[in-house]
Amino acid sequence: MTIQWFPGHMAKAKREVSEKLKFVDIVFELVDARLPLSSRNPLLDQILQQKPRLVILNKADLADPQQTRLWQGYFESLGFAAVTVNAHDSSATKRVIQAAKLALKEKIARDKARGLKPRSIRAMVVGIPNVGKSTLMNRLVGKKIAQTGNKPGVTKGQQWLRSGTDLELLDTPGILWPKFEDPDVGKKLALTGAIKDQLLHLDDIAIFGLDFFARYYPGRISQRYRLTEVEEALPAAEMLMVITEKRGYKDDYDRGSELVVVEVRQNKLGSFTLDRYEEMGVGSGETRVDK
Template identity: 45%
Template sequence: MHIHWFPGHMAKAQRMIREQLGLIDVVIELLDARIPASSANPVITELIGAKPRVIALNKSDLAETAQTTEWLNHFRSMGFTTVTLDASSGKGTKELVSKVEQEASEKIAKLTAKGIKARAVRAMILGIPNVGKSSLINRLLGTATAKTGDKPGVTRGQQWLKVGKNLELLDTPGVLWPKMDDQEVAFRLAVTGAIKDDIYDMEKVISSLVALLKENYSDRLCERYKLQQEDLPEDAAELLALIGAKRGCLRSGGIVDYEKVRRIILTDFRSGKLGKFTLDIPYNNQ
């Protein structure tokens, strides 16, 4: 299951970020709360350098609460300001704005002390594709002015956006790193939607996901797809066939439509219908 994706616009995005960082007071790094480590792009860390940063764990409604708390503690122990978000509902956005303004307060105070007129805080939102940047911006603005979609790579250009009187946001395209040597990380990015579904082997990825669910969350599989624990097969393909039969994903002659079953399981996983998941173990639990 080798997954690599670094289209040309990713390299362009990096150049754009470098060019604009000098204008920025605070960077908002948006991470997926289900995969806080896997969605932390080392390229972004390199680009940011010593710039003040607020780490926001988005999609916290889809992650396990106790695990999210441990991840927050981990980042705070490293000296980062953190916040949890559910950009789709707006939960946590007010706290995010407050913390961004706090991070920039020292710089703004220095500018004022030099006789420079007080201005709005300038922040840049960075994160991997499909982590929820556009949804967050829409919530902050109170209107769907930033193009959004359920596929990674929807946002292409840059735009300055005014949030209230004291904050200006620079939106940027999602950035993935050039090479994914860790295929476990690649798997987590794939199943959570950070990588386009049409560039990886769906069969292998969903087989791995089903195996993970059976090993650690078999009760959820049984509840969602009306299965019995004692009937769960060991083989992932057989389990897919069982779920397909239960959901009526059959072609003529009673043949299981595996592609349809895979899509159903992936959609249920991503939408939270199979429950909350945190695929990255907090470092202090490893």
């Protein structure tokens, strides 16, 4: 499955991010902790270049904790600061601010030595759609300013927001890249809701999700959908047919597919991480950036 989706507002956002970099001290790059690598836009490395960066693994409460620890270590091995958060949790603000100050400690020390008055950190928030940018922004500023929605493409324009005396935040629209060369990346993004459902075949995504859970979290499917061991061992397409029938949808496999996808997104099958650290070929951390 090759997915191509690059709306005009995303192309404009890419240009605006490049233009506004000079106004910020650091970039907050949000990724989904359930797919830390697949939810990164590879174009951002070209755009952001050597600008200090804090990678925020959001939705950590929905992800596999062991995998999240490995991925945080991976980003740190690249020379980035990294922090794990749940944007809905009140502790997220303190964790992000502390991590940002630590990432900029050398700059802060230089400014102090030059006799400059302390000022708030200016940060740009970037990430692909549906990684929780608006939710985090609202958490950081302590009120609902940034628009949120459980679907991609909610934020359409840039806006500055103030977080107490510590942070000034520049929000940006989510930026997807023009095409996903790796079909599994597209399926992972689709399963977590980063791509509009209208662009997908939900049965393909449901089958992908069932196959993933059967492989990495055995027993969860049978527990959720009351399958026998024999039924859970079926190929994912046949398993979807069984689930559809058991839920009383007869042969309405579109409805069965929607059920599976929605329940995976709602963590009805438990926390999970789609990007498996041990299988993504990133363990060496050979690529570094200058802070």
